[in-house]
Amino acid sequence: MRTAEIDRDATAERFVLDFIEGWRAPADADAFADFFEPLCTDDVRMIQPQLPVLVGKAAFRERFARPTFELIPDLHAVVHDSSVAAGGEVVFISFTLEGTLGGRPVSWPCVDRIVLRDGLIAERRAYFDPTPLLRAVVTRPRAWPKFLRLQVTRMKGTS
Protein backbone atom coordinates (compact mmCIF):
# COMPACT_ATOMS: atom_id res chain seq x y z
CA MET A 1 0.00 0.00 0.00
CA ARG A 2 1.36 3.42 -0.92
CA THR A 3 1.95 6.14 1.69
CA ALA A 4 -0.86 8.33 0.35
CA GLU A 5 -3.32 5.44 0.68
CA ILE A 6 -2.18 4.73 4.23
CA ASP A 7 -2.67 8.40 5.08
CA ARG A 8 -6.19 8.37 3.62
CA ASP A 9 -7.07 5.19 5.51
CA ALA A 10 -5.80 6.72 8.75
CA THR A 11 -7.83 9.87 8.04
CA ALA A 12 -10.94 7.75 7.48
CA GLU A 13 -10.34 5.83 10.72
CA ARG A 14 -10.00 9.13 12.57
CA PHE A 15 -13.19 10.34 10.94
CA VAL A 16 -15.06 7.31 12.31
CA LEU A 17 -13.87 8.21 15.83
CA ASP A 18 -15.07 11.79 15.28
CA PHE A 19 -18.43 10.49 14.06
CA ILE A 20 -18.80 8.37 17.20
CA GLU A 21 -17.91 11.32 19.43
CA GLY A 22 -20.15 13.82 17.59
CA TRP A 23 -23.17 11.57 17.80
CA ARG A 24 -22.50 10.21 21.33
CA ALA A 25 -24.46 12.80 23.32
CA PRO A 26 -25.00 16.10 21.50
CA ALA A 27 -26.20 18.81 23.91
CA ASP A 28 -28.48 20.37 21.29
CA ALA A 29 -28.79 21.10 17.58
CA ASP A 30 -26.23 23.87 17.49
CA ALA A 31 -23.69 21.90 19.50
CA PHE A 32 -24.19 19.06 17.04
CA ALA A 33 -23.79 21.37 14.04
CA ASP A 34 -20.79 23.11 15.64
CA PHE A 35 -19.11 19.72 15.97
CA PHE A 36 -19.83 18.42 12.48
CA GLU A 37 -19.60 21.59 10.33
CA PRO A 38 -15.78 21.69 10.43
CA LEU A 39 -15.84 18.06 9.26
CA CYS A 40 -17.90 18.91 6.16
CA THR A 41 -16.98 20.40 2.80
CA ASP A 42 -18.73 23.68 1.98
CA ASP A 43 -20.90 21.91 -0.59
CA VAL A 44 -21.67 18.83 1.52
CA ARG A 45 -24.66 16.84 0.22
CA MET A 46 -27.01 15.05 2.61
CA ILE A 47 -29.33 12.41 1.19
CA GLN A 48 -31.87 10.35 3.11
CA PRO A 49 -35.14 8.53 2.48
CA GLN A 50 -38.22 10.53 1.55
CA LEU A 51 -36.59 13.92 1.99
CA PRO A 52 -35.04 16.40 -0.45
CA VAL A 53 -31.29 16.50 -0.86
CA LEU A 54 -29.71 19.12 1.41
CA VAL A 55 -26.63 20.95 0.13
CA GLY A 56 -24.18 23.06 2.15
CA LYS A 57 -23.36 23.73 5.78
CA ALA A 58 -26.19 26.21 6.31
CA ALA A 59 -28.73 23.62 5.13
CA PHE A 60 -27.09 21.04 7.39
CA ARG A 61 -27.56 23.28 10.44
CA GLU A 62 -30.89 24.92 9.64
CA ARG A 63 -32.76 22.18 7.78
CA PHE A 64 -31.29 19.05 9.30
CA ALA A 65 -29.85 19.64 12.79
CA ARG A 66 -32.29 22.20 14.20
CA PRO A 67 -35.59 20.62 13.09
CA THR A 68 -34.34 17.11 13.90
CA PHE A 69 -33.30 18.04 17.44
CA GLU A 70 -36.49 20.02 17.92
CA LEU A 71 -38.40 16.81 17.25
CA ILE A 72 -36.04 14.58 19.29
CA PRO A 73 -34.03 16.81 21.68
CA ASP A 74 -31.95 13.99 23.18
CA LEU A 75 -31.17 12.31 19.86
CA HIS A 76 -27.90 10.38 19.89
CA ALA A 77 -26.35 7.40 18.14
CA VAL A 78 -24.83 4.15 19.28
CA VAL A 79 -22.33 3.04 16.65
CA HIS A 80 -22.08 -0.69 15.95
CA ASP A 81 -19.68 -1.21 13.07
CA SER A 82 -17.71 0.72 10.50
CA SER A 83 -15.84 -0.22 7.36
CA VAL A 84 -13.52 1.83 5.19
CA ALA A 85 -13.05 1.34 1.45
CA ALA A 86 -9.57 0.78 0.13
CA GLY A 87 -8.22 4.27 -0.45
CA GLY A 88 -10.16 5.66 2.49
CA GLU A 89 -12.57 7.78 0.48
CA VAL A 90 -15.77 5.92 1.40
CA VAL A 91 -16.86 4.91 4.88
CA PHE A 92 -19.90 2.87 5.93
CA ILE A 93 -21.04 3.30 9.52
CA SER A 94 -23.80 1.19 11.05
CA PHE A 95 -25.51 2.61 14.12
CA THR A 96 -28.78 2.96 16.02
CA LEU A 97 -30.35 6.37 16.56
CA GLU A 98 -32.08 6.76 19.91
CA GLY A 99 -34.00 9.49 21.68
CA THR A 100 -37.31 10.61 23.11
CA LEU A 101 -40.19 11.58 20.85
CA GLY A 102 -43.50 12.80 22.25
CA GLY A 103 -42.48 11.66 25.74
CA ARG A 104 -41.57 8.10 24.81
CA PRO A 105 -38.38 6.40 23.59
CA VAL A 106 -37.84 5.86 19.89
CA SER A 107 -34.97 4.15 18.09
CA TRP A 108 -34.19 3.02 14.60
CA PRO A 109 -31.14 1.42 12.94
CA CYS A 110 -29.32 3.27 10.21
CA VAL A 111 -26.36 2.96 7.88
CA ASP A 112 -24.52 6.02 6.63
CA ARG A 113 -22.44 5.90 3.47
CA ILE A 114 -20.02 8.80 3.75
CA VAL A 115 -17.82 10.05 0.94
CA LEU A 116 -14.74 11.87 2.18
CA ARG A 117 -12.92 14.50 0.14
CA ASP A 118 -9.57 15.57 1.63
CA GLY A 119 -10.78 14.03 4.91
CA LEU A 120 -14.02 16.03 4.97
CA ILE A 121 -17.59 14.82 4.46
CA ALA A 122 -18.53 15.56 0.85
CA GLU A 123 -21.66 13.39 0.85
CA ARG A 124 -23.65 11.55 3.47
CA ARG A 125 -26.32 9.11 2.26
CA ALA A 126 -28.43 7.57 5.01
CA TYR A 127 -30.06 4.17 4.58
CA PHE A 128 -32.83 3.39 7.04
CA ASP A 129 -36.39 2.24 7.25
CA PRO A 130 -38.43 5.36 8.09
CA THR A 131 -41.42 3.28 9.21
CA PRO A 132 -40.54 3.03 12.95
CA LEU A 133 -40.04 6.80 13.15
CA LEU A 134 -43.21 7.60 11.22
CA ARG A 135 -45.17 5.10 13.32
CA ALA A 136 -43.85 6.73 16.50
CA VAL A 137 -44.93 10.16 15.24
CA VAL A 138 -48.39 8.96 14.25
CA THR A 139 -49.04 7.38 17.66
CA ARG A 140 -47.76 10.38 19.69
CA PRO A 141 -49.91 13.46 19.02
CA ARG A 142 -47.63 15.63 21.19
CA ALA A 143 -45.00 15.26 18.47
CA TRP A 144 -47.22 16.30 15.54
CA PRO A 145 -46.57 20.08 15.57
CA LYS A 146 -42.79 19.58 15.74
CA PHE A 147 -42.87 16.91 13.03
CA LEU A 148 -44.90 19.21 10.78
CA ARG A 149 -42.40 22.03 11.33
CA LEU A 150 -39.55 19.62 10.55
CA GLN A 151 -41.13 18.60 7.26
CA VAL A 152 -41.86 22.19 6.25
CA THR A 153 -38.35 23.35 7.16
CA ARG A 154 -36.73 20.54 5.18
CA MET A 155 -38.90 21.09 2.13
CA LYS A 156 -38.12 24.82 1.95
CA GLY A 157 -35.83 25.71 -0.93
CA THR A 158 -35.39 22.11 -1.96
CA SER A 159 -32.51 21.53 -4.32
Add this chain to the structure above:
Amino acid sequence: MTTTPTAGAQDLTIEELIPVYSEAWASHDADRIAAHHAEDGIFQLHSGAAGPVRGREAIRDAFAAFLAQFPDLVFAEQELLVADWGWSVRWTMSGTLALPFAVGDRSAEPGTRISIDAVDVITASGGLIDAKHTYLDWAAGLEQMGLG
Protein backbone atom coordinates in the same frame (compact mmCIF):
# COMPACT_ATOMS: atom_id res chain seq x y z
CA MET B 1 -36.34 -29.29 5.03
CA THR B 2 -32.99 -29.16 6.77
CA THR B 3 -30.30 -26.85 5.51
CA THR B 4 -26.80 -27.58 6.67
CA PRO B 5 -23.60 -25.62 6.14
CA THR B 6 -21.66 -26.40 3.00
CA ALA B 7 -18.78 -28.79 3.67
CA GLY B 8 -15.74 -26.81 4.70
CA ALA B 9 -17.74 -23.62 5.15
CA GLN B 10 -16.45 -23.18 8.66
CA ASP B 11 -12.91 -22.91 7.34
CA LEU B 12 -13.69 -19.89 5.19
CA THR B 13 -12.19 -16.53 6.00
CA ILE B 14 -14.32 -13.44 5.48
CA GLU B 15 -12.45 -12.72 2.23
CA GLU B 16 -13.24 -16.27 1.05
CA LEU B 17 -16.85 -16.21 2.24
CA ILE B 18 -17.78 -13.05 0.31
CA PRO B 19 -17.50 -14.47 -3.25
CA VAL B 20 -18.91 -17.84 -2.21
CA TYR B 21 -21.96 -16.16 -0.68
CA SER B 22 -22.43 -13.97 -3.77
CA GLU B 23 -22.30 -17.08 -5.96
CA ALA B 24 -24.94 -18.72 -3.78
CA TRP B 25 -27.26 -15.75 -4.31
CA ALA B 26 -26.54 -15.81 -8.06
CA SER B 27 -27.65 -19.47 -8.08
CA HIS B 28 -31.09 -18.45 -6.69
CA ASP B 29 -30.92 -21.56 -4.49
CA ALA B 30 -32.30 -20.67 -1.04
CA ASP B 31 -30.79 -23.81 0.54
CA ARG B 32 -27.35 -22.94 -0.81
CA ILE B 33 -27.64 -19.35 0.44
CA ALA B 34 -28.93 -20.33 3.87
CA ALA B 35 -26.10 -22.84 4.28
CA HIS B 36 -23.76 -19.88 4.76
CA HIS B 37 -25.81 -18.50 7.65
CA ALA B 38 -25.20 -19.55 11.25
CA GLU B 39 -27.80 -21.88 12.69
CA ASP B 40 -28.87 -19.17 15.15
CA GLY B 41 -28.19 -16.31 12.72
CA ILE B 42 -30.31 -13.25 12.07
CA PHE B 43 -31.59 -11.69 8.88
CA GLN B 44 -33.31 -8.32 9.03
CA LEU B 45 -34.81 -6.50 6.09
CA HIS B 46 -35.04 -2.88 7.17
CA SER B 47 -38.24 -2.09 5.35
CA GLY B 48 -41.79 -1.60 6.56
CA ALA B 49 -40.74 -2.19 10.17
CA ALA B 50 -40.24 -5.88 9.44
CA GLY B 51 -38.84 -7.70 12.44
CA PRO B 52 -35.72 -9.85 12.40
CA VAL B 53 -35.85 -13.40 11.02
CA ARG B 54 -34.05 -15.74 13.41
CA GLY B 55 -32.49 -19.09 12.64
CA ARG B 56 -31.12 -20.71 9.47
CA GLU B 57 -34.35 -22.44 8.51
CA ALA B 58 -36.46 -19.30 8.89
CA ILE B 59 -33.86 -17.33 6.93
CA ARG B 60 -33.97 -19.97 4.19
CA ASP B 61 -37.76 -19.66 4.01
CA ALA B 62 -37.58 -15.84 3.86
CA PHE B 63 -35.08 -15.95 1.00
CA ALA B 64 -37.09 -18.63 -0.83
CA ALA B 65 -40.21 -16.45 -0.63
CA PHE B 66 -38.29 -13.43 -1.91
CA LEU B 67 -36.79 -15.42 -4.81
CA ALA B 68 -40.26 -16.72 -5.69
CA GLN B 69 -41.48 -13.12 -5.78
CA PHE B 70 -38.58 -12.06 -8.06
CA PRO B 71 -37.23 -15.23 -9.77
CA ASP B 72 -34.94 -13.38 -12.18
CA LEU B 73 -33.21 -11.29 -9.54
CA VAL B 74 -29.81 -9.89 -10.49
CA PHE B 75 -27.46 -8.24 -8.02
CA ALA B 76 -24.90 -5.79 -9.34
CA GLU B 77 -22.24 -4.99 -6.77
CA GLN B 78 -21.42 -1.28 -6.64
CA GLU B 79 -19.10 -1.12 -3.66
CA LEU B 80 -17.61 -3.63 -1.22
CA LEU B 81 -15.95 -2.70 2.07
CA VAL B 82 -14.36 -5.52 4.06
CA ALA B 83 -13.65 -5.34 7.78
CA ASP B 84 -12.46 -7.79 10.40
CA TRP B 85 -16.05 -8.27 11.63
CA GLY B 86 -17.62 -8.84 8.18
CA TRP B 87 -18.42 -6.63 5.25
CA SER B 88 -20.64 -3.85 3.91
CA VAL B 89 -21.78 -3.99 0.32
CA ARG B 90 -23.80 -1.56 -1.77
CA TRP B 91 -25.56 -3.13 -4.70
CA THR B 92 -28.33 -2.65 -7.19
CA MET B 93 -31.08 -5.26 -7.25
CA SER B 94 -33.04 -5.71 -10.46
CA GLY B 95 -35.86 -8.13 -11.07
CA THR B 96 -39.31 -8.82 -12.42
CA LEU B 97 -42.30 -9.36 -10.19
CA ALA B 98 -43.64 -12.92 -10.70
CA LEU B 99 -46.48 -12.83 -8.18
CA PRO B 100 -48.94 -10.03 -7.33
CA PHE B 101 -47.49 -7.74 -4.68
CA ALA B 102 -50.03 -6.07 -2.41
CA VAL B 103 -49.60 -3.02 -0.21
CA GLY B 104 -52.81 -2.21 1.63
CA ASP B 105 -55.64 -2.32 -0.89
CA ARG B 106 -53.35 -1.72 -3.87
CA SER B 107 -51.41 -4.31 -5.82
CA ALA B 108 -48.63 -4.46 -8.41
CA GLU B 109 -49.09 -7.05 -11.13
CA PRO B 110 -46.63 -9.70 -12.34
CA GLY B 111 -44.31 -8.44 -15.05
CA THR B 112 -43.46 -5.20 -13.25
CA ARG B 113 -39.71 -4.56 -13.26
CA ILE B 114 -37.83 -2.89 -10.45
CA SER B 115 -34.25 -1.76 -10.00
CA ILE B 116 -33.34 -0.42 -6.59
CA ASP B 117 -30.32 0.57 -4.54
CA ALA B 118 -29.51 -1.34 -1.35
CA VAL B 119 -26.88 -1.83 1.32
CA ASP B 120 -26.04 -5.00 3.24
CA VAL B 121 -24.17 -4.97 6.52
CA ILE B 122 -23.05 -8.53 7.21
CA THR B 123 -21.27 -9.81 10.29
CA ALA B 124 -19.57 -13.18 10.12
CA SER B 125 -17.42 -15.46 12.22
CA GLY B 126 -16.13 -18.99 11.86
CA GLY B 127 -16.95 -19.02 8.16
CA LEU B 128 -20.67 -18.37 8.72
CA ILE B 129 -22.88 -15.28 8.63
CA ASP B 130 -24.11 -14.26 12.08
CA ALA B 131 -26.28 -11.35 10.95
CA LYS B 132 -27.32 -9.85 7.63
CA HIS B 133 -28.97 -6.45 7.73
CA THR B 134 -30.41 -5.35 4.40
CA TYR B 135 -31.40 -1.73 3.79
CA LEU B 136 -33.41 -1.39 0.58
CA ASP B 137 -34.43 1.84 -1.07
CA TRP B 138 -37.90 0.35 -0.89
CA ALA B 139 -39.55 3.73 -1.47
CA ALA B 140 -38.06 3.65 -4.98
CA GLY B 141 -39.22 0.04 -5.41
CA LEU B 142 -42.79 0.88 -4.42
CA GLU B 143 -42.75 3.86 -6.78
CA GLN B 144 -41.54 1.68 -9.65
CA MET B 145 -44.38 -0.76 -8.91
CA GLY B 146 -46.90 2.08 -8.93
CA LEU B 147 -47.46 1.76 -5.19
CA GLY B 148 -45.53 4.83 -4.02
